[in-house]
Amino acid sequence: MIANSTSPLPNICESCPVRPHSIYAPISSEEATILNGLRRRSLTLEARRMIHREGETPIEVFTLLEGWAFRFKLMADGRRQILSFLLPGDFLSLHALQSRPLHFSVQALTTVRLCAFETRTMGEFLRGRPHLAWNVGTILARKSARLDYRIIDLGRRDALERIARFLLEIGDRLKRRGLATDETFAFPLRQEHIADALGLTTVHVSRTIAMLRGEGLVTLGHGLLTIHDRNRLTEIAGRGAHSATGDTDGVPPDHA
Amino acid sequence: MIANSTSPLPNICESCPVRPHSIYAPISSEEATILNGLRRRSLTLEARRMIHREGETPIEVFTLLEGWAFRFKLMADGRRQILSFLLPGDFLSLHALQSRPLHFSVQALTTVRLCAFETRTMGEFLRGRPHLAWNVGTILARKSARLDYRIIDLGRRDALERIARFLLEIGDRLKRRGLATDETFAFPLRQEHIADALGLTTVHVSRTIAMLRGEGLVTLGHGLLTIHDRNRLTEIAGRGAHSATGDTDGVPPDHA
DNA sequence: CGCTAACTTGATCGACGTCAATCGTGGTGG
DNA sequence: CCACCACGATTGACGTCGATCAAGTTAGCG
Numbered sequence: 001m002i003a004n005s006t007s008p009l010p011n012i013c014e015s016c017p018v019r020p021h022s023i024y025a026p027i028s029s030e031e032a033t034i035l036n037g038l039r040r041r042s043l044t045l046e047a048r049r050m051i052h053r054e055g056e057t058p059i060e061v062f063t064l065l066e067g068w069a070f071r072f073k074l075m076a077d078g079r080r081q082i083l084s085f086l087l088p089g090d091f092l093s094l095h096a097l098q099s100r101p102l103h104f105s106v107q108a109l110t111t112v113r114l115c116a117f118e119t120r121t122m123g124e125f126l127r128g129r130p131h132l133a134w135n136v137g138t139i140l141a142r143k144s145a146r147l148d149y150r151i152i153d154l155g156r157r158d159a160l161e162r163i164a165r166f167l168l169e170i171g172d173r174l175k176r177r178g179l180a181t182d183e184t185f186a187f188p189l190r191q192e193h194i195a196d197a198l199g200l201t202t203v204h205v206s207r208t209i210a211m212l213r214g215e216g217l218v219t220l221g222h223g224l225l226t227i228h229d230r231n232r233l234t235e236i237a238g239r240g241a242h243s244a245t246g247d248t249d250g251v252p253p254d255h256a
Numbered sequence: 257m258i259a260n261s262t263s264p265l266p267n268i269c270e271s272c273p274v275r276p277h278s279i280y281a282p283i284s285s286e287e288a289t290i291l292n293g294l295r296r297r298s299l300t301l302e303a304r305r306m307i308h309r310e311g312e313t314p315i316e317v318f319t320l321l322e323g324w325a326f327r328f329k330l331m332a333d334g335r336r337q338i339l340s341f342l343l344p345g346d347f348l349s350l351h352a353l354q355s356r357p358l359h360f361s362v363q364a365l366t367t368v369r370l371c372a373f374e375t376r377t378m379g380e381f382l383r384g385r386p387h388l389a390w391n392v393g394t395i396l397a398r399k400s401a402r403l404d405y406r407i408i409d410l411g412r413r414d415a416l417e418r419i420a421r422f423l424l425e426i427g428d429r430l431k432r433r434g435l436a437t438d439e440t441f442a443f444p445l446r447q448e449h450i451a452d453a454l455g456l457t458t459v460h461v462s463r464t465i466a467m468l469r470g471e472g473l474v475t476l477g478h479g480l481l482t483i484h485d486r487n488r489l490t491e492i493a494g495r496g497a498h499s500a501t502g503d504t505d506g507v508p509p510d511h512a
Numbered sequence: 513c514g515c516t517a518a519c520t521t522g523a524t525c526g527a528c529g530t531c532a533a534t535c536g537t538g539g540t541g542g
Numbered sequence: 543c544c545a546c547c548a549c550g551a552t553t554g555a556c557g558t559c560g561a562t563c564a565a566g567t568t569a570g571c572g
Contacts, residue, residue, distance in 0.1 A: 073408055076495075081408045095397050103401055126390075133389040134382075140396035141351050145359055147403035152329055152337045154410035155455030158527070190550065199411030204528055206552055221551090222537095239332075415560070446518065460560055462520060477519090478569090 011036045013115075018065055021089035021177045023139050026131055038125055042115045045108045051092060052106040057099060060116045062092045067112035068188055072196065073104045082197035084146065085109070085189075087173055094140060097123045110188045154199050157239075159208045162198045164237035167218060171227060187225035267292045269371075274321060277345035277433045279395050282387055294381055298371045301364045307348060308362040313355060316372045318348045323368035324444055328452065329360045338453035340402065341365070341426070341445075345433055350396055353379045366444045410455050413495075415464045418454045420493035423474060427483060443481035468492075 013019070013036035014029050024035065040060065045051065051069060052058055069086040071093065083104055086092055092106050096119055126132045149169075153162045170187065174180035195205045212218045217233050219226040227233060269275070269292035270285050280291065296316065301307065307325060308314055325342040327349065339360055342348055348362050352375055382388045405425075409418045426443070430436035447461045454461075468474045473489050475482040483489060 073404070075408075075412060079412055081411045083404050083407055094393070095401065098394055098397050104404060127386060130383060130386045130389050133386050133393065136393040137350070137389065137396055138354055140393055140400060141354050144396060144400050144403060145351065147400060147407065148329070148339050148360060150407055151339055151403065151410060152331075154407060155337045155452075156331060156335050192550080196411075201529055202551080203530080203553090206550095207528095210552075448518085457561060458519080459521090459562080462518095463560090466520075 013039065016065075018063070018089035018177075022063060023091045023094070023135060024132075026135055031129070031132075034125070038117050038121050040116045040118055042113065045112045045114065047108055047110050047112075049108045049112075050105060051108060051112075051114070052096070052102055052104075054103065054105045055101050057101050058096045059119055061096045061119050061122055062114040062116055064088055064090045064092055065113040065115055068109040069106055069112055070109050070193065070197075071104045071106050080196045081199070082193060084143075084150075085170070085193075085197070087177060088179065089177055091139070094136060094143075097126065097136075099123070109193070150197075159198070159200055159204055160211065161237060161239055162200070163194065163205065163208050164212070164233050166194065166198060167220075167225060167227065168230075168233060168237055171225070183228070183230065184224060184226040186223060187220065188223050269295065272321075274319070274345035274433070278319060279347045279350070279391060280388075282391055287385070287388075290381070294373050294377050296372045296374055298369065301368045301370065303364050303366050303368075305364045305368075306361060307364060307368075307370070308352070308358055308360075310359060310361045311357050313357050314352045315375055317352045317375050317378055318370040318372055320344055320346045320348055321369040321371055324365040325362055325368055326365050326449065326453075327360045327362050336452045337455070338449060340399075340406075341449075341453070343429055343433060344435065347395070350392060350399075353382065353392070355379070365449070406453075415454070415456055415460055416467065417493060417495055418456070419450065419461065419464050420468070420489050422450065422454060423468075423476075423481060423483065424486075424489060424493055427481070439484070439486065440480060440482040442479060443476065444479050 011033060013024070014032035016022075016024075016032075019025060019027070019032075024032070027035065042065065051062060054073060064086055066088055069090075069092065071083040071086065073081050073083065075081070086106070092114075093102070096102060099119065126136055149165075153165060157165070171180060171183070171185060174185050179185065191202045191205045191209070194200070195202045198205070200208075209218075209220055212233070213220065215229075215232070217227070217229045217236075219228065267289060269280070270288040272278075272280075272288075275281060275283070275288075280288070283291065298321065307318060310329060320342055322344055325346075325348065327339040327342065329337050329339065331337070342362070348370075349358070352358060355375065382392055405421075409421060413421070427436060427439070427441060430441050435441065447458045447465070450456070451458045451461045456464075465474075465476055468489070469476065471485075471488070473483070473485045473492075475484065
C-alpha cells in the first residue's frame with residue numbers, strides 16, 4: 001500500500017525520542033518491548049507523499065518520528081481545508097483505530113520518518129490496557145480542544161488574529177516537544193498551507209504577514225519563523241480572547 | 257454549585273431511555289446498577305441556565321436525559337462562538353473527566369433534565385473498565401470528526417451551504433436517536449444560535465433562511481423544522497463536498 | 513391590548529476573494 | 543559560471559459575500 005525505504009527493527013521503542021510526547025508516554029519498559037514487537041517497519045517518505053487517503057480504512061497506522069505532516073480534506077472544486085498539522089510524536093491517526101473509513105487524508109509536509117503498526121493489533125494492544133485506552137481518550141480530548149480553538153478562530157476572528165494565533169500555536173507546540181528552544185524555529189509551511197488551514201487565500205495571507213513583518217513582529221521565510229516581539233503578537237492574537245475567570249486563554253498542553 | 261429541583265434515585269440507569277445512544281451503550285446490566293449507584297442526583301434546569309462555566313474544573317459531570325444544550329465560548333467583546341449542540345444521551349462533558357479547567361461553557365437551550373455524577377468517581381469507573389475506557393475514545397473520535405466537518409464548513413463553505421448542512425445534520429442526529437421519525441422535528445434554536453454556531457450574524461442567517469424558505473425547501477419557526485425537499489437541500493449542502501472514493505460524504509454515526 | 517424578544521428588510525460598508533501581472537530565488541542543465 | 547525555468551511570494555485593481563446600522567414587523571404573553 002505504501003512502499004518506500006524500510007529499515008530493520010531493533011528494540012527502539014523503549015528509547016524512542018518522541019515517546020514522552022506521544023500517545024505512549026505512560027508505557028512501561030516492558031510494554032515498550034511488546035510495542036516494539038508490534039511495529040512492522042519504519043519508513044521514510046518524501047514531502048508531498050500521501051500517508052492516508054480519505055475513504056480508506058487503513059490496515060496500517062503510523063507514528064510520526066520525524067518531520068511534519070497534515071490532515072486535510074479536498075472539495076470537489078479542488079479547494080482544500082487543512083484540519084491540523086502533525087508534529088513528531090503524533091499518532092496518524094487515532095481515528096483509524098476505530099476501523100472506519102477515514103473522512104480526511106494525510107500528507108507529508110516535509111520528508112517524514114514513520115513507524116508503522118498494524119491497525120488491528122495496535123487497537124487490541126491499546127484496548128486491552130486500561131491506562132493506555134484511557135490515555136487515548138486523553139489525547140483525543142486535547143485534540144478536540146485544539147479543534148474547538150480552530151473553530152473559534154474561523155468563526156469569530158479576522159485574518160490578522162488568526163495568523164498571529166497560528167504562529168504562536170505552532171511555536172508553542174514545538175517548544176513543548178523540545179523541538180524549539182528560542183524564538184526561531186523550523187517552519188516548513190508555505191503560505192498556501194496557512195491559507196488552507198485558516199480559511200483564507202494565499203493572497204490574503206501574504207498581505208497579512210506583510211503587516212506583521214512590517215511591524216517588526218515576525219520574520220518568516222526560507223523554512224524559518226522568528227518571533228521578534230512575542231508580547232505584541234500575543235496582544236494581536238488575544239484580541240477578543242476571553243475567559244470567565246480572566247485567564248490568558250489556556251490551550252491545554254498537547255500531544256496529538 | 258447548581259441547585260434546582262431534585263428527585264429520588266430509583267435504579268433507572270438500567271432502563272434509561274437514552275442509554276443506547278449514550279457513552280454507556282456497551283454496559284452490562286450489572287454495571288448499570290453500579291452506575292446507578294454513582295449517580296448523585298438528577299435535576300431539571302430551565303432554558304438559559306448555565307450548566308458548566310469556562311474555567312471551572314467541575315466536581316460533577318452530567319448526562320443529558322432530556323432537552324437541548326450547547327457548548328460555547330465568549331469573547332471579550334461579547335461575541336459568542338457555539339462549538340456544538342448537545343442532545344439527549346450526550347455526556348456533558350467528557351472533557352471534564354480529564355480534571356482540567358474547561359475551555360468552554362455549557363448552557364441549557366431548552367428546559368433540560370440531567371443526571372449528575374461525581375467527576376472523580378465517574379472517571380475511576382470508566383478508567384477501570386477497558387471496554388468503557390475505549391468507548392470514551394470512540395465517542396471522542398466521533399466528536400472530533402464532527403468538529404472537523406464544522407471546520408470545513410467555516411473555512412471553505414458559504415452561508416447557504418453551511419445552513420443547509422446544519423439543518424440536515426441536526427435532523428440526522430435526531431433521527432439516529434429516535435427523536436424524529438419524519439421530516440418535521442423539534443427545533444428549539446433561535447437564529448442567533450445558528451449564527452453563533454456557523455460564524456454568521458443573525459441578519460444574514462435570516463436572509464439565508466428566507467432563501468431556503470422561498471424555494472420551498474424548509475419551514476422553520478415556532479420551534480419546529482420541516483424539511484420539504486431533502487434532495488434539493490442535500491444538493492445545496494453538498495456543493496463542494498467530495499470524497500476520494502466518490503461517496504456521499506459519510507458523517508459517522510454519532511453519540512456525543 | 514401593550515410590551516418585549518425575535519425576526520425581517522433595506523441601505524451601506526468593509527474584509528477578504530479573484531484575477532492578473534511581476535518579482536525573487538533556488539535548482540538545473542548547458 | 544551563467545541562462546533559464548518554475549514555483550512561490552508579492553502587489554495592484556476590482557468584485558462580492560456577509561457585516562453593520564437602522565427601521566419596521568410579528569408573535570408570544572402578561
